[in-house]
Amino acid sequence: MEIESLGIEYSKEERQDFSGFKVNPSFIFYPKNEHDVAKIVKFANNHKIPIVVWGAGTSLTGAVSCNGCILIDMKYMNNIIEINDVDWYVRVQPGINLEFLNKKLMEKGFFLPPDPASFFLCTVGGATSNSSGGMRGVKYGTFRDWVLALKVVLPDGNIVKLGEPLRKNRAGYDLVNLFVGSEGTLGVITEIWFRITPLPREKILTVLAYMKDLESAANVIIGLRKGKIIPEISEYMDNNVIKALNKNLNAGLEESEGGLMLISIEEKYLEDLKAILRDNSTKIIIAEGEEAERLYSIRAQSAIALRAEAKNMFVEDIVVPVSKLPEAILRLREIESKYKIKLPIVSHIGDGNLHPNILFDEMSNAQEVFEEIARIAIELGGSVSGEHGIGEQKAKVMAEQIKSHNGEEVLEIMYKIKGLIDPNNIMNPGKYVELAYKLR
Ligand SMILES: Cc1cc2nc3c(=O)[nH]c(=O)nc-3n(C[C@H](O)[C@H](O)[C@H](O)COP(=O)(O)OP(=O)(O)OC[C@H]3O[C@@H](n4cnc5c(N)ncnc54)[C@H](O)[C@@H]3O)c2cc1C
Structure with a gap:
């Protein structure tokens, strides 16, 4: 069978996210590197099968729900690739747990501040794709404020690097921030460079x-x-x-x-x-x-x-x-x-x-x-x-918000961006911008 010929570990099981939305995939793949991810995505794109990426499933909005999708579970892609204590960034794979990463950073006197209350459960890939916030948000903002660069497998299976691990970079449109908070609807994040900051010295x-x-x-x-x-x-x-x-x-x-x-x-x-x-x-x-x-x-x-x-x-x-x-x-x-x-x-x-x-x-x-x-x-x-x-749950009210605060044209621009990057609509379909546009 073609699934087996991909040579990547897989299983079949039903899951449920934290809010009880059903996750009923045809297959769950467990890639070990970005090339595995690219193979899965190309396969899904050729067969027009929806893909949902699973970090830890702590989504509160039905963002990982699916029926008959290929679920990509990032649990094996959980390495710290580099901690740079001069340029102040950490480069990681997305499946690493946020609390574990922060323990490693704290050993070196740094931290990655955004702390969703699920920090002991969630992955940094899920938190980036959601642009999660948390208790320290009042001072340090959300994940959006801490992502410098990304590696992403696009829906056609190509691997691209977006942004640079630099505090300043004016080269082109800000595609990093387009992917941060995109809820797995534009591609699969396979590496992240986060800005890090020294632990506070004050009492x-x-x-x-x-x-x-x-x-x-x-x-x-x-x-x-x-x-x-x-x-x-x-x-x-x-x-x-x-x-x-x-x-x-x-x-x-x-x-x-x-x-x-x-x-x-x-x-x-x-x-x-x-x-x-x-x-x-x-x-x-x-x-x-x-x-x-x-x-x-x-x-x-x-x-x-x-x-x-x-x-x-x-x-x-x-x-x-x-x-x-x-x-x-x-x-x-x-x-x-x-x-x-x-x-x-x-x-x-x-x-x-x-x-x-x-x-x-x-x-x-x-x-x-x-x-x-x-x-x-x-x-x-x-x-x-x-x-x-937004996931499934808030798509309708997101459409209302954008229509009222920004205008319908803005929702249309977002919908066109989704169509441009994912013309076959395989990445987490039926949610977020696509659903909001349909419910507008
Ligand atoms: C107890 C609890 C407390 C919480 N507290 C907070 C809080 O204080 N603040 C807050 O913001 N949120 C909070 N949340 C919500 C949620 O935990 C966070 O948004 C979390 O960061 C999601 O991480 P995850 O790894 O579980 O991602 P998942 O739930 O698995 O996925 C979230 C989204 O990201 C996508 N995704 C995951 N990995 C990738 C990837 N590598 N590439 C592309 N897309 C990907 C998924 O497809 C999905 O759309 C809480 C949840 C729980 C259960």
Whole structure:
């Protein structure tokens, strides 16, 4: 059989991503290098079989769902090729786990800052293809801000290098950033050069603040912005999240009607932060060292704790201008009362990124609730996704956002780019830009 003649390990099995979207491929291939990937892609292109690339399957938007596709699992392509401590970059294969990579970088005094809360699970290839963000996003941005260059297998099987491992490079259109965040719809990333940065030298403290309410948390962020203070992280979790963490992960947090904030900050800003927190919080605890790390890890696992509370969970990822946070929060509360549901909220609140979680066993209108929340962001001048991406789930509201903020022509340009690079539409079809264009 032709599949066997490719000489690449493969299997057949059904999978499921973190949000429960079904992944039902005809074959799963496990390439060991870019030439294996090129062979698989050429084969799929010749036979017009859809390809979906699998990093670790932690997508929250159905970005790896498929039926009858060839799934390319990148787990064997997980090497660090070079850590350059003069030019400050790391060159890696995409299947490496983000936490493992950061441990290796930290041994040399560097780190790659973006830290999706799935850092202990996800691959850097998946995080790049999603342009994932995370807790450090408030200071360091998302993966988009850290990718210098890529190697990509294009849908025709050709291998190209995009960009250079340089901080400055004005040679041509920015194709690197076209591929970052493209959700596997334009090609398979086989190598990445990331910018790295030295670990901070300043003493960093973590403040655990029990809040009066979510609105007070928004006020704290506005206070920090007005005070021109950039925290390392500034996270919010409401009381339902605290309860789920205590119940499912033994987190040992105090229950607090107003939820809690975790704010890590350089020591020199501590007194300013305390002043901002004074009117907004009920109690603060200052942590450093192991306790600060424990709190960071608890926050990272909040989605896992919430996921255990229901059969299904949709994780919303709206982002609004920080100045609009109080209004966004009010509108979320209205949705809770309208649909008589609980929306436990976790938030990278420092950059206006809110994750209201819709927990449900059988809720026929869960997608409707999801889209109504996304429309709040559109109306407030924000975005339907700050960092989780679009996949299947947010294509409709992405189309609405682009039509309203940018104009339909912009969506059409994106659709034409997809057709130009992938004329047979084999790369992750039926999602993201293609689906948004069709639903416009
Ligand atoms: C518990 C939990 C917490 C999370 N927290 C955050 C968070 O704080 N911030 C955030 O942004 N996201 C978060 N996420 C979402 C998700 O983990 C991230 O977006 C993650 O970076 C995806 O990595 P992955 O390796 O699992 O990719 P996958 O889910 O396997 O794939 C994601 C997308 O990338 C494509 N892809 C993967 N590898 C390649 C490749 N080599 N070439 C081309 N395309 C590829 C896939 O086809 C798919 O479209 C969280 C998820 C979970 C489960």
